[in-house]
Amino acid sequence: QLQLQESGPGLVKPSETLSLTCIVSGGSISSNSYYWGWIRQPPGKGLEWIGNIYYSGSTYYNPSFKSRVTISVDTSKNQFSLKLSSVTAADTAVYYCARRLILDNRFDPWGQGTLVTVSS
Amino acid sequence: QPVLTQSPSSSASPGESARLTCTLPSDINVGSYSIYWYQQKPGSPPRYLLYYYSDSDKGQGSGVPSRFSGSKDASANTGILLISGLQSEDEADYYCMIWPSIAVGVFGGGTKLTVL
Numbered sequence: 001q002l003q004l005q006e007s008g009p010g011l012v013k014p015s016e017t018l019s020l021t022c023i024v025s026g027g028s029i030s031s032n033s034y035y036w037g038w039i040r041q042p043p044g045k046g047l048e049w050i051g052n053i054y055y056s057g058s059t060y061y062n063p064s065f066k067s068r069v070t071i072s073v074d075t076s077k078n079q080f081s082l083k084l085s086s087v088t089a090a091d092t093a094v095y096y097c098a099r100r101l102i103l104d105n106r107f108d109p110w111g112q113g114t115l116v117t118v119s120s
Numbered sequence: 121q122p123v124l125t126q127s128p129s130s131s132a133s134p135g136e137s138a139r140l141t142c143t144l145p146s147d148i149n150v151g152s153y154s155i156y157w158y159q160q161k162p163g164s165p166p167r168y169l170l171y172y173y174s175d176s177d178k179g180q181g182s183g184v185p186s187r188f189s190g191s192k193d194a195s196a197n198t199g200i201l202l203i204s205g206l207q208s209e210d211e212a213d214y215y216c217m218i219w220p221s222i223a224v225g226v227f228g229g230g231t232k233l234t235v236l
């Protein structure tokens with residue numbers, strides 16, 4: 001059964017870069033059937049799609065983040081990563097990674113999520 | 121990016137049906153898109169429920185009961201999640217989503233469903 005687990009610092013200072021990794025287990029990230037995505041949820045608010053990556057490295061980003069976000073993949077480690085630069089308090093959120101099926105574009109499954117707080 | 125409009129809250133009694141809506145902006149035709157629905161309970165990640173494009177093109181998530189179903193109201197440019205035979209465990213936040221293009225995904229603001 002495929003599982004995803006987010007990891008990374010829970011506290012980031014304003015203006016710095018948020019860095020998270022999603023470790024994929026129980027299946028290969030190098031499949032032509034999936035994208036791998038990041039979604040976030042500020043406390044008490046709704047979901048926001050950040051971007052997706054294919055195992056080859058091709059990416060799609062939410063235009064709202066495009067100038068600050070980088071998603072990368074490491075197939076040797078079966079993981080993918082998120083970097084969000086120049087963070088502010090507005091970037092405080094639970095960050096989820098998820099698998100997106102190319103067949104029908106659903107996000108399934110999701111990681112448990114990790115809370116990142118931006119504060120000095 | 122388009123904005124998907126969901127009512128902030130909805131409520132219904134056990135055994136009744138709940139109809140949650142996801143309205144697309146007028147410049148996006150609901151008939152052209154699959155509508156995805158996710159359920160989120162407090163402290164848990166979202167769970168994929170289903171997608172609906174048409175009666176002949178739809179999909180149910182693994183283990184999702186058949187009392188969860190999707191549809192569209194073209195006249196209102198709206199996607200609909202219908203939950204029949206409401207149970208207390210259905211109390212959750214529900215999010216719709218579309219992919220206006222392969223490159224861009226958009227979530228609705230979510231609806232908090234209370235089972236009275």
